[in-house]
Amino acid sequence: MIIKKLVLRNFRVFQGTHEIELLPKNNKPIILFGGLNGSGKTSILTAIQLALYGKMAFDRVLTNQNYIDQLSALIYRNSETKESEKSASIELTFTYNQAGETSDFTVTRSWSLGHKDELFLSQNGKPLLELNYEQCQGFLNELIPNGVADLFFFDGEKIADLAEDESGKVLQTAVRRLFGLDIIEKLRNDLMIYLKRNAINTLDIKYQEILNQLEQEKNTYLKEAERLRTSAHAIYIQISGITDNIQKKERLFSAEGGAFALTKSQEKEKVNQLFKEKEILERAIRQEFDNTFPLSLAPKTLNRLFEQLQQEAELKQTQSFVTELNQFLKKLQTDMAFRSTSTAKIASEAIKDQLEVYLADKPSGKILLDVSERELGYYQKKVKIDANKSKEHFHELKDRLTVVENELEQASLNIQRAPEDEQWLELFSHIRQLDHERINKINENNALLEEAKKMLVLALDKTRQIQKIHDQMRSQYNDNNSIAYAKNSLALLEEYMASLTESRIQALEFNFLNSYKRLNRKENEQLTAKVNPMTFNVELIDSEGQFINRKSLSAGEKQIYAIAILEALGKTSGRQLPVIIDTPLGRLDSKHRDKLIKHYFPLAGKQVIILSTDTEIDENYFFNYLKNDISHSYQIQFNNKTYSSEIKNGYFWENSHKNKEVS
Incomplete structure (x- = not known):
């Protein structure tokens, strides 16, 4: 591209x-x-x-x-x-x-x-x-595909984050996008277990009883909140699964011509309308053939005809003029015979000479068609005006007929692309059902989170009361359990992703090593690369088979490392x-x-x-x-x-x- x-x-x-x-x-x-x-x-x-x-x-x-x-x-x-x-x-x-x-x-x-x-x-x-x-x-x-394009369209922060990240999370995100896993399980690290009271024995029995009561109430609310949030998290995973299923079904639906199937009835109606229009256009074209359109097909012949008719019209005018003038000359000669003057003879001879000169430039010949001026005007209108209008109308009809025929062909192709109703109605119905199920799950998830929020508010209120009684009583996160929970969840996610990406690991290793060597520009450095199938972390191995510690790399080498990873991910995607x-x-x-x-x-x-x-x-x-x-x-x-x-x-x-x- x-x-x-x-x-x-x-x-x-x-x-x-x-x-x-x-x-x-x-x-x-x-x-x-x-x-x-x-x-x-x-x-x-x-x-x-x-x-x-x-x-x-x-x-x-x-x-x-x-x-x-x-x-x-x-x-x-x-x-x-x-x-x-x-x-x-x-x-x-x-x-x-x-x-x-x-x-x-x-x-x-x-x-x-x-x-x-x-x-x-x-x-x-x-x-x-x-x-x-x-x-x-x-x-x-x-x-x-959007997930693949993210590896080619990026900002400088992506490079910086990947270069400085030693946890592997940024790289994991890039690889997941490469393989289309755009729904990442959101790990929760806010599981809280409050430490037991410190120095509780130093307090009075009265305060001990109050603190014990408040502690029990707080823990009850926290446990209920955690139960609700765990239930909501389980539903969230179901929502993610349903969403993935919907996307798969939609891709299948699109691949099987589902988008064309949705418009199949419209295309059929369009075909019927186009057939009707085609019949009307063909009938109109035949009418033009019965009208003056054929006269437009022989323009040269008709032009010669009108030239002949125009010439005959001028010839008739000349003959009429000569006839009247001869009658005038006969009368003039008669008058001159009575007068017998030399002046009259000279005048008569001069008129005849001038008449011969005048007629030399006028058309001559026989009148073959003898068409009147009114008929000539009528024929000219038919040929030069009516026939041209008929020709224009004919071409408009013909062009529109071509468009209609093309649209008929395209509509027929769209109908052929669409699967039979039985093939897509069931799949479309399944997608609608999954979407409805997803909406219900989202509402259920939101309701559980809202209830968990209320429980946490109550637990927080109890905590404030405890702080008022004794500022030594405090709660804290149980780091060990939180980390264990996060690691277990992450391990499951990494194991799932590793099973999907195993076939791409070798290509990623090969592309990364080539890119890193070109960008690093260190000659005679014998390096190999290894991609961890569990974490997707790309590791360099020196000539002695020892892993190179990322922390030992300079800032520039880390940046080169990150650029090489992005370039390798892009090449592994197979998209130019x-x-x-x-x-x-x-x-x-x-x-x-x-x-x-x-x-x-x-x-x-x-x-x-x-x-x-x-x-x-x-x-x-x-x-x-x-x-x-x-x-x-x-x-x-x-x-x-x-x-x-x-x-x-x-x-x-x-x-x-x-x-x-x-x-």
């Missing part, structure tokens, strides 16, 4: 329309964005994720209303924005190779204030109008996606920045989009290391007057540097 273009309209801090070219050119993979904090760099990453994944682009599961609220919050607005202009859109164009064939896809997601988004998809410039919203989103999810990194170098010193600048960014992928501040990729890195690998560079500038940002060509110092070179 290669992203070619991103178009933002009224999105977050970007007012109006901003079109950003992202297609790498001349084998230069890096597209560099520069901007100060708060200018809108992260909005670029957010826009790409939202365009592709919609509701799933957010970190948590959203209801439809929450999703609408989130979208509304992303619309650029100021005090001068009119109600009708409170809308936004994102357009993302990318290439994708599917089954050996590369296509250009354009995703357009638009929405207005307080309304759900609309989603449109086109392939190679042709809108996929046969796909509705759910079908478009399902198609995108199949192209680029762009790498998008937000604020990649914020925590690194100059030495380790050098290594990443030289050995990671130019080689991370065919397209590497970097969102940086001026202190991360500074003037030295830009001109001395990255310039030859940068295809496009942009600077995001925030305008304090309009509270909006605009995107300009050229990195921070690039334009001024070019001006210096010219001068």
Whole structure:
């Protein structure tokens, strides 16, 4: 996949329309964005994720209303924005190779204030109008699964967290996303067991009795709260299982053409309407053949006919004129015979000479058709006006007939894609049943948690009373039991994940070792890598077979270690996606920045989009290391007057540097 273009309209801090070219050119993979904090760099990453994944682009599961609220919050607005202009859109164009064939896809997601988004998809410039919203989103999810894309679209904090994390939790999260395990059991470490009273024997018997009573009441409330929370946790696990089952069923439903099945009846009705329209169009076309349309099929012949008719009309006028003039000359000659004057003879001869000259330029010949002027006008109207109108109407009917036939073909294909009713109704009904069951479980879980909260409030009240009696009485967490509980839960989760990911461990080890050796740049260092199948922790092994302690690595080596893990996870996913990194170098010193600048960014992928501040990729890195690998560079500038940002060509110092070179 290669992203070619991103178009933002009224999105977050970007007012109006901003079109950003992202297609790498001349084998230069890096597209560099520069901007100060708060200018809108992260909005670029957010826009790409939202365009592709919609509701799933957010970190948590959203209801439809929450999703609408989130979208509304992303619309650029100021005090001068009119109600009708409170809308936004994102357009993302990318290439994708599917089954050996590369296509250009354009995703357009638009929405207005307080309304759900609309989603449109086109392939190679042709809108996929046969796909509705759910079908478009399902198609995108199949192209680029959300869990896999998280390994390619990340910010600098992910790198820093992974580099500094020695517990393995950040790495575990990344691997779980790689394998699609996006529901992680939330371990609870707030199991509390209060220590026995200290120095209780030093208190008076009266206080001892009061304290014992309060302690018993408090423990009763705590036990009840714990019982309720344990029950709620069990239900939560059931909810997670039901949610997983729903997602599996929905994927199966989508794979079997469920989205098309839901619109099958509509497609059938559409086919009936299109057949009716086709009959009407064909009847209208036949009527045009019975009308003046055939006259438009022989324009040259009819033009010659009208030329002949026009010539005959002029010939008739000339003959009429000559006839009248001859009669006049006979009368004139008769008058001159009486007068016998030489002047009259001269005049008569002159008139005849002039008449011959005049007639030489006039048409001559025989009249073949003898059509009157009224008939000629009638024929001209039929051929030049009526026939042309009939021709235009014919082509309109023919074009519409082509559209109808194409729509008939597409609707028939959609009907063929849809499974038989018996095949999907049962599956759809099962999904509805599971969804209803999930809602009931969520309500039950919330009710139990609310009751547990009340018990904890009562227990807290008893604790306060105990503190008032004697400030030496206190409660504390039983660390040993809490840790044991957490470890047991984590071990179960790790065992479950290990059974699912065993087949990927070797590929992950291989990819990590290659990446680490390339980024580490230490020659003659014989290293191997081992991935713990229980914890997913990636460990380095030296030439003597000894595990290298993570704590012994320098800060830069830890960072390289983290980058190598992310690169290995991306390669293990098997997806050729762009790498998008937000604020990649914020925590690194100059030495380790050098290594990443030289050995990671130019080689991370065919397209590497970097969102940086001026202190991360500074003037030295830009001109001395990255310039030859940068295809496009942009600077995001925030305008304090309009509270909006605009995107300009050229990195921070690039334009001024070019001006210096010219001068």
